[in-house]
Amino acid sequence: MRLRTLTSVALCLLTSQAMAASGDAPIEPASQASIGPQESLALPGDSIYHLDVDMVDQRGETIALSVYAGKPVLISMFYASCPMACPMLIADVTALEDKLTAEERAGLRVLLVSLDPEADTPEELRGVVERHVIDQSRWRLASPPEPRVRDIAALLGISYQAIEGGELHHSSIITLLDSQGRIIEKLDGLQQSPEPLLQALRALE
Amino acid sequence: MFVLLAITQTLLAAPLVQGGSHQPFYPPSSGQEQVKVEAFRLDAAPVTVGEYRAFVIANPSWARGAAPPIFADAGYLSQWTSPTDPGDLTPTEPVTGVSWFAARAYCRAAGGDLPTVYQWEYAADATADAPAGGRKDEATLARILAWYGEGPGAALRPVSQGSPNYWGIYDMHALVWEWTVDFNSLLISADVREAGEEEDLRFCGAGALSARDVEDYASFMRFALRSSLEAAYTTENLGFRCAYAP
Numbered sequence: 001m002r003l004r005t006l007t008s009v010a011l012c013l014l015t016s017q018a019m020a021a022s023g024d025a026p027i028e029p030a031s032q033a034s035i036g037p038q039e040s041l042a043l044p045g046d047s048i049y050h051l052d053v054d055m056v057d058q059r060g061e062t063i064a065l066s067v068y069a070g071k072p073v074l075i076s077m078f079y080a081s082c083p084m085a086c087p088m089l090i091a092d093v094t095a096l097e098d099k100l101t102a103e104e105r106a107g108l109r110v111l112l113v114s115l116d117p118e119a120d121t122p123e124e125l126r127g128v129v130e131r132h133v134i135d136q137s138r139w140r141l142a143s144p145p146e147p148r149v150r151d152i153a154a155l156l157g158i159s160y161q162a163i164e165g166g167e168l169h170h171s172s173i174i175t176l177l178d179s180q181g182r183i184i185e186k187l188d189g190l191q192q193s194p195e196p197l198l199q200a201l202r203a204l205e
Numbered sequence: 206m207f208v209l210l211a212i213t214q215t216l217l218a219a220p221l222v223q224g225g226s227h228q229p230f231y232p233p234s235s236g237q238e239q240v241k242v243e244a245f246r247l248d249a250a251p252v253t254v255g256e257y258r259a260f261v262i263a264n265p266s267w268a269r270g271a272a273p274p275i276f277a278d279a280g281y282l283s284q285w286t287s288p289t290d291p292g293d294l295t296p297t298e299p300v301t302g303v304s305w306f307a308a309r310a311y312c313r314a315a316g317g318d319l320p321t322v323y324q325w326e327y328a329a330d331a332t333a334d335a336p337a338g339g340r341k342d343e344a345t346l347a348r349i350l351a352w353y354g355e356g357p358g359a360a361l362r363p364v365s366q367g368s369p370n371y372w373g374i375y376d377m378h379a380l381v382w383e384w385t386v387d388f389n390s391l392l393i394s395a396d397v398r399e400a401g402e403e404e405d406l407r408f409c410g411a412g413a414l415s416a417r418d419v420e421d422y423a424s425f426m427r428f429a430l431r432s433s434l435e436a437a438y439t440t441e442n443l444g445f446r447c448a449y450a451p
Contacts, residue, residue: 045274147318150386154305154436155275161390163234 048155049181055113055142058125063142065152066181068109072204073177074197077149077158078141079116079168080124088190089172090132096174096187096194100201108201110139113152115160115168117143157186176200219246219317219449220373225336227327230424242327247320248446250364250375251383252311255296257303260311262289267307276306280439297363299381299444305436308384312447319386320448322431326424329378331371339370340421345378349423352379378423381444388431 043049049066057063074093078086090112097105114120125141128134134141144152153160160170174187176197185200224244232238261268261282268288269281282302286292303311305319312318320328330339339345365375434443 043273047273048275050273050275147313150389151306151309154389157389157435159389161233161387164237169233 044180044182046183047181048177048183051148051151051155053144053148053152055144056122057140057142058122058129058136060122063140065111065113065144067140067142068111069181070179071107071109072179072184072201073109073111073181074174075111075113075156075177076172076174077113077115077153077156077160077170079114080120080128080141081116081166082168085170085172085190087132089174090128090134092172092187092190092192092194093174094132096197099194099198104201105138108138112139112141113149114141114143115149115153115170117146117149119166156183178204218250219248219447221246221451222324222328222372222374223336225327227323227330229323230326230340230421230428240323242323244451245320245324246317246449246451247324247328247372247374248448249369249373251299251381251444251446252308253297253364254291254294254300257300257311258289258291258296260314264310264314267310272304272307274437276437277304278437278439280441281307283439284441295363298361299364299376301361301381301441301444302439303384303443303445304439305384305388305434307439308445309386312445315447315449317447317449319384319445321387322385322390324448325377325383325385326427328370328372328374331374331377333368334371336371340424346421346423349378353423353426381442382427382430384434384443384445385431388434389436 049064049069051065053065054062055065057067074096076089076093078089080086093110093112097108097110100108114125120141120143125143128141129136129139152158156173156175158171158173160168162168171188172190174197175183176185178184184204185197187194187197222242222245224242226239227242228238229240233240265271269283269285270288272281280302281304282288284292284294284302309319327337330337332339332342332345361381364380367375369375370377
């Protein structure tokens with residue numbers, strides 16, 4: 001807890017001036033930025049779908065981060081060879097889906113993005129799908145280009161670091177996106193109560 | 206010709222940092238005290254207002270008001286008088302008020318990327334005449350802490366004043382805080398824990414990380430700051446510089 005407290009102190013140091021300076025700055029209208037936007041969609045400024053990235057999914061199809069635009073999405077990050085946290089993460093998403101009615105479930109999509117795209121080929125991703133009996137009509141597991149992994153992690157507030165031996169330390173955050181890619185709710189950490197996220201999902205409909 | 210010129214300028218402006226072994230302030234895992242840092246180039250100075258203005262003009266999608274809020278919050282370049290006019294800011298002072306996404310886009314357009322935490326800390330540990338040792342040097346630490354103590358508010362001086370460090374790099378300390386590409390890497394081993402441990406796992410994990418040298422409060426402040434950031438944040442004392450392949 002000490003680290004957290006001091007982190008807050010540091011944040012205060014950093015932001016106090018910025019708050020003073022920008023507190024009454026007008027919020028300017030967001031338009032489209034060339035690094036990100038999906039041209040065909042009029043996206044709200046706080047949509048993560050502004051990030052323009054091509055990923056390869058478990059079937060070998062090239063998909064955009066916005067592949068499920070138009071529907072609410074649960075999005076998180078994982079990697080196929082992850083021994084402990086990622087199977088738990090998938091179990092958490094599955095448990096959450098189990099609390100939905102069949103109709104609610106049919107309207108929801110799940111996108112799991114790899115933190116280790118060099119290892120996570122479509123074959124590896126398919127292996128995860130088969131081990132966990134995943135409904136491929138509504139779930140996609142996908143690998144972005146390596147330099148884009150941290151962009152997606154940054155959008156989702158996911159921290160990660162490679163450690164010796166090929167494992168990754170990473171935070172497990174399950175994020176609910178609305179149909180336009182805005183972040184509505186997060187489950188931060190494994191085995192959290194899904195209730196806040198379920199409520200947020202039902203409020204979308 | 207232009208490309209050649211640009212490459213030459215990059216080489217001059219971004220000195221080579223020889224590879225070596227680095228002792229991270231927070232080791233990546235227990236049992237791994239050292240990390241290897243490969244040779245890289247690092248901008249001799251933080252990116253300036255003038256340089257960033259040229260980037261914004263060449264890349265209008267990164268102008269204030271054009272970049273969507275998911276990439277840069279409402280403070281983005283808020284000191285500028287217009288999307289392409291820095292107003293009273295001098296062209297040679299470090300640009301601040303830029304988000305991680307914006308800083309990273311700049312560096313990628315320049316052929317590099319933001320430095321990693323290890324690269325940045327490794328380069329910053331150089332003294333005037335040695336490649337490492339700044340973290341153990343009392344005079345260096347005193348200078349850094351005096352700057353931390355000043356707090357925000359003072360106008361920023363131009364970059365590359367004073368003397369460079371061993372690598373020929375200026376302003377690693379005591380001018381602005383700087384973005385790193387993996388600012389959000391520090392964690393917090395909560396999610397590699399065994400199942401079923403006690404609650405408050407995220408911060409248990411954080412607290413369990415052991416800082417190498419508790420006396421190195423300057424390093425601690427940088428890590429604490431980084432872990433408090435989010436990628437769209439902008440503030441007026443946070444800038445950046447870029448790293449490149451050797």
